[in-house]
Amino acid sequence: MNNNDGLGKSDGEPHTHDPSEKGAARRVQALEEVAIAKGLVDPQALDEIIEYYERETGPRNGASVVAKAWVEPDYKTWLLGNGTEAINHLGFSGFQGEHIKVVENTHEVHNVVVCTLCSCYPWPVLGLAPSWYKSSAYRSRVVREPRSVLSEFGLEVPDEVRVEVWDSTAEVRYLVLPQRPPGTNDLTEAELAGLVTRNGMIGTALV
Amino acid sequence: MNNNDGLGKSDGEPHTHDPSEKGAARRVQALEEVAIAKGLVDPQALDEIIEYYERETGPRNGASVVAKAWVEPDYKTWLLGNGTEAINHLGFSGFQGEHIKVVENTHEVHNVVVCTLCSCYPWPVLGLAPSWYKSSAYRSRVVREPRSVLSEFGLEVPDEVRVEVWDSTAEVRYLVLPQRPPGTNDLTEAELAGLVTRNGMIGTALV
Amino acid sequence: MDGIHDMGGMHGFGRIPIEDDYVFDSDWQRRSFALAEALAPITPFGTDEHRQAIERIPPSDYLKLDYFEKWAVATESLLKQAGHISQDELDVGAKLFHADVGDRSPVTGPELVQAMKQGVPLKFPDDSQPQRFSEGDVVLVSSESPYLHTRLPRYVRGKTGLVASAEGVFAFPDAAVGGVGAPRQHCYTVAFSSETLWGREAEPNEVIHLDLWESYLEPA
Amino acid sequence: MDGIHDMGGMHGFGRIPIEDDYVFDSDWQRRSFALAEALAPITPFGTDEHRQAIERIPPSDYLKLDYFEKWAVATESLLKQAGHISQDELDVGAKLFHADVGDRSPVTGPELVQAMKQGVPLKFPDDSQPQRFSEGDVVLVSSESPYLHTRLPRYVRGKTGLVASAEGVFAFPDAAVGGVGAPRQHCYTVAFSSETLWGREAEPNEVIHLDLWESYLEPA
Numbered sequence: 001m002n003n004n005d006g007l008g009k010s011d012g013e014p015h016t017h018d019p020s021e022k023g024a025a026r027r028v029q030a031l032e033e034v035a036i037a038k039g040l041v042d043p044q045a046l047d048e049i050i051e052y053y054e055r056e057t058g059p060r061n062g063a064s065v066v067a068k069a070w071v072e073p074d075y076k077t078w079l080l081g082n083g084t085e086a087i088n089h090l091g092f093s094g095f096q097g098e099h100i101k102v103v104e105n106t107h108e109v110h111n112v113v114v115c116t117l118c119s120c121y122p123w124p125v126l127g128l129a130p131s132w133y134k135s136s137a138y139r140s141r142v143v144r145e146p147r148s149v150l151s152e153f154g155l156e157v158p159d160e161v162r163v164e165v166w167d168s169t170a171e172v173r174y175l176v177l178p179q180r181p182p183g184t185n186d187l188t189e190a191e192l193a194g195l196v197t198r199n200g201m202i203g204t205a206l207v
Numbered sequence: 208m209n210n211n212d213g214l215g216k217s218d219g220e221p222h223t224h225d226p227s228e229k230g231a232a233r234r235v236q237a238l239e240e241v242a243i244a245k246g247l248v249d250p251q252a253l254d255e256i257i258e259y260y261e262r263e264t265g266p267r268n269g270a271s272v273v274a275k276a277w278v279e280p281d282y283k284t285w286l287l288g289n290g291t292e293a294i295n296h297l298g299f300s301g302f303q304g305e306h307i308k309v310v311e312n313t314h315e316v317h318n319v320v321v322c323t324l325c326s327c328y329p330w331p332v333l334g335l336a337p338s339w340y341k342s343s344a345y346r347s348r349v350v351r352e353p354r355s356v357l358s359e360f361g362l363e364v365p366d367e368v369r370v371e372v373w374d375s376t377a378e379v380r381y382l383v384l385p386q387r388p389p390g391t392n393d394l395t396e397a398e399l400a401g402l403v404t405r406n407g408m409i410g411t412a413l414v
Numbered sequence: 415m416d417g418i419h420d421m422g423g424m425h426g427f428g429r430i431p432i433e434d435d436y437v438f439d440s441d442w443q444r445r446s447f448a449l450a451e452a453l454a455p456i457t458p459f460g461t462d463e464h465r466q467a468i469e470r471i472p473p474s475d476y477l478k479l480d481y482f483e484k485w486a487v488a489t490e491s492l493l494k495q496a497g498h499i500s501q502d503e504l505d506v507g508a509k510l511f512h513a514d515v516g517d518r519s520p521v522t523g524p525e526l527v528q529a530m531k532q533g534v535p536l537k538f539p540d541d542s543q544p545q546r547f548s549e550g551d552v553v554l555v556s557s558e559s560p561y562l563h564t565r566l567p568r569y570v571r572g573k574t575g576l577v578a579s580a581e582g583v584f585a586f587p588d589a590a591v592g593g594v595g596a597p598r599q600h601c602y603t604v605a606f607s608s609e610t611l612w613g614r615e616a617e618p619n620e621v622i623h624l625d626l627w628e629s630y631l632e633p634a
Numbered sequence: 635m636d637g638i639h640d641m642g643g644m645h646g647f648g649r650i651p652i653e654d655d656y657v658f659d660s661d662w663q664r665r666s667f668a669l670a671e672a673l674a675p676i677t678p679f680g681t682d683e684h685r686q687a688i689e690r691i692p693p694s695d696y697l698k699l700d701y702f703e704k705w706a707v708a709t710e711s712l713l714k715q716a717g718h719i720s721q722d723e724l725d726v727g728a729k730l731f732h733a734d735v736g737d738r739s740p741v742t743g744p745e746l747v748q749a750m751k752q753g754v755p756l757k758f759p760d761d762s763q764p765q766r767f768s769e770g771d772v773v774l775v776s777s778e779s780p781y782l783h784t785r786l787p788r789y790v791r792g793k794t795g796l797v798a799s800a801e802g803v804f805a806f807p808d809a810a811v812g813g814v815g816a817p818r819q820h821c822y823t824v825a826f827s828s829e830t831l832w833g834r835e836a837e838p839n840e841v842i843h844l845d846l847w848e849s850y851l852e853p854a
Contacts, residue, residue: 021660024699024700024702025660027707028662028665028666028669028703028706029662030725031706031709032669033728034723034724034729035673035719038729040673040676040677040718041669041672041673042672042742042743044743045668048743048744049667049668049746050664052750094750094751094752094753095750095753096753098753098754098757099801116643116789117639117640117685118685118688119701127657129657130657131651131659131701132651132654135650135651136473136644136647136697137649139642140643140644140645141647141650143831144832145837146840147837147840152649153650159839160839161839162839163841164840164842164843165841165842167843169786169787169846170801170804171756171804172801228440231442231486234487235442235482235483236445236507238446238449238486238490239445241503241508242449242453242499244508245498245499245509245513247456247498247499247513247520248456248520249521249522251522252448252452253449254448255523255524256447256448256451256452256523256527256530257444257447259530261437261438300532302530302533305533305535305536306536306537306581323420323422323567324419324420324422324465324565324567326481335437335438337436337437338431338434338435338436338437339430339431339432342434344428344431345430346421347421348427348430350569351422351423351569351612353617353620354617355617356430359430366618369621370621372620374623374625375625376565376624377625378536378584378601378625379581379601379625415645416644416645417644417646418644418646424638425635425636426635426689427692428692469646472646472648474694474698478694478698558834559643560834561645568788594834612779613776613778615778
C-alpha cells in the first residue's frame, strides 16, 4: 500500500503561523490581566512555572535515564519492570509523569508514542511536547500508518521489525528506550546521554 | 437524554459570512477568466446554466407533485411505487433526479432527508439545496439526533411517531410526501401546491 | 477516505444555521456552480471525481470554506490534474499556455441545459449483475475504511442492518475512482435502528436508512 | 464525545510538520500554559475538565487555532463556567466584578512548582475495585460513543484486542465529568493488530496499544 501518492496528503494544515497569532497573543494577555486584576493568580507564579518547565524538565532528563539503562543492566531491568520507580530514583517526577512505562526498542521491535485524543506526553523526562507531536497529522496518522510516518522522519523500519504504537489514552505515559548505538563501548554514561535525542525517546528517530 | 445542554452545542460554526468571502469571489473569478481565456468554457453557457436552475428547478416543482398526490389517489400510489416515473410524468427530470424515491409521512411515521457525506438533494423537484442543508451541523446531527434537530426547526415529533431518516449515500434521491393539512378539502390542486413548503418536502417542517 | 467530510454522527457542530435559508447568497456562488457543471464534460470529470476532490480539501479549510468555494477548489484541482490549467494561471487570472483538450470542445449552453434536464443514465439492468441480498436480509456492514473515495460512512461501519429494498445495479463509486470492487453492483437501502448506531444515548423510535453498495455488505 | 479531537486514523491531514520542532514559539504560548496551570487549583478544575473544554471548541476553530490558544480558550471557558470571570472582562481586559472564590486563594509559585514536581496521586490500590480482566484476555471494545467526555477513541470502538497488561485502578474520566460508569476502575493496556483496526490497507506487522478503562471492555 502506498498512501504517499501526493493526492491530498501533501496539502496538509499550514505549518507556519498565520496572522491570527496576534489575536492569540492578545487573547492570552487579556486573560492574564483579568486573572491578575481579580486576584486569581499570582503574576510571579506564572514566571516560576515557566522557568520550572523550561529549566528543570526536558529531554536531558530522559537521556540520563536511557544512558543509565544502557550501562547498568540492573537499572535497565528495574526501568523496564517499574518505570515510574526507576525514574523517580533519578529525581525525575511530577505532573504527567506519575505513571511512566518504558518500552524497549530491540532488533525485533520498534516503539513509537502518540496521544491521539489530546497530546499526553511524559513531562518530567521529556519536558513539554514539541509542536509536531501535537499536530493533527501526527495524531491522526501514527496509529494508522506508523511506518509511513516514521519514513517521513527519515526512519525506514524493515517489515520484519514489528512496529508497536503506544496511544496514551489514560494515565500511563510512555518513554521509548532506544537501542544503544554500536561502537559506543568506550563512552561514559554522560557521553552516552549526550547521544540520546528527544525523538529517539518518542520513537520517531533511532539514536 | 438531553443533548441541548448548551455546553458546546451552542457555539457552532459561524453562520455569517466572513472576510474570506472576498477571497472566494476572487478565486472563482480567476477560475472563470482562465477557463474562458483557454477556451474551456463558453461564457454564455454559464449564464444559461444558472438561469435553468434558478428558473426551472425549485420547490414549486416538488409542490405540484405533492399536491397532485394529495388529490389523485392513483397518482399517489404511482408516486410511492415508482417516484421517478411519476415525477418524470409531470415533466420534472434531470441531474440529481434520475432516481427519486418518495417517502410518505403518516400519523405513525415522520421522514427526514439528509446527505451526510456531501449534500445530495433532488434537484429537479426541489432545486439546489439551501445552505443549512449543507451545514456541518445538519449533516452531522440529523442521523444521530433527528428529534433534537427537528425540534430546532420548531417541529416536535411525539415519541410514538417513528422518525425515519434517509441518508442519500448512493444514487437515489429522496422527497418527503408531507401529510395533507386538515381543513383543505375545498382547495384546488394549485391552491394545495401553494401550501407545500420546501422544508416540508425535506422533512424539517410539516405542511 | 476517513475524511472530515464523513461527519454523520459527529458532535460539536452546534445548532443548525436555519437562518441560512438561501441557495445562492452571492453571484460568485452561482458562477462556481455553473463552472463546475460546464467544465465537467470537457475536462472531463464526473460527480464522483468532483466529490473526491472536495473530500481532499484539507480539513481546516473544509470546515472554513463556503460550500461553493469548495466546489471551486475541487474544479480547479481537477483541471490542474488534467493538465488543462496551472496554478500560475489561477494566480494571475490569465492564460499562460495552450490547453490540449483533444477533440473535445466547450459544450454550449443549450446542450448543457438539455443534458441537465435529461439526466445521466445511472442504472443498469437488474439482471446484469448477480444479486446477493434481498429485502428482509440482515446484513453486517464492512469495517473497511479505504484511503480512496468511498460512499460508506463511518457511522455504520461494523453495524448490523436490515435490507429494506434492493435498488438495482449502479456504477460503484469506489471502483470508479481507482479503488477496489466490481465496477457495477447492486445497491440496497439498508435500515438501522438508532440503538444499533448510537447505543445508550440513542433517541427513541428512529430508523436510519442508507443506500449501500453490495461490496459494503456481508450476511450477518 | 465524537468530536474533532478524536482524530486517530483520520485521513487528510497531510505530512507531519517535522520542522515545527519547538515547545514554545512565542511568549504568549508560555503564558497560556502557565495560566492554565496556575488557575487550575483556584477555579478549581482538573485535567479532565480542561481536556473536555478543549474538545468542545467548535471543530473549525479546533483545527485552526494554535495548541496553546486552545488551552487559553479552555481556561477562559472554565473560569466563565465557574463564574469567576465574564466574557465582558476578557473583551476589555479588566476586572468588572469581584470573583467569589470562597476560601481559596492564588497558589504561590513555589507551592505550584512543588506540586508539579510531586505530581498528583492518580492510582488507587489494585484491590480497591474488582478486576474483570487479566493479561491475555481477549476483549471487545464498546461501541458506545457518549456525548460527554470519554477517553475511548473512535478508531477502536467495536474492535477486538488482547489485554497486554493490567495497569491498576484509576479514576474514570467519563464519570469524573458527569458521564456514566464507576468513578474508579481498573485500566488495561490493550493491544490491537493493525489488520484488526485498518483492514485490507493496514501496514504489515504492527501492534497498536491503548490504555482502556474496564467500562469500555467486554469479554470477546
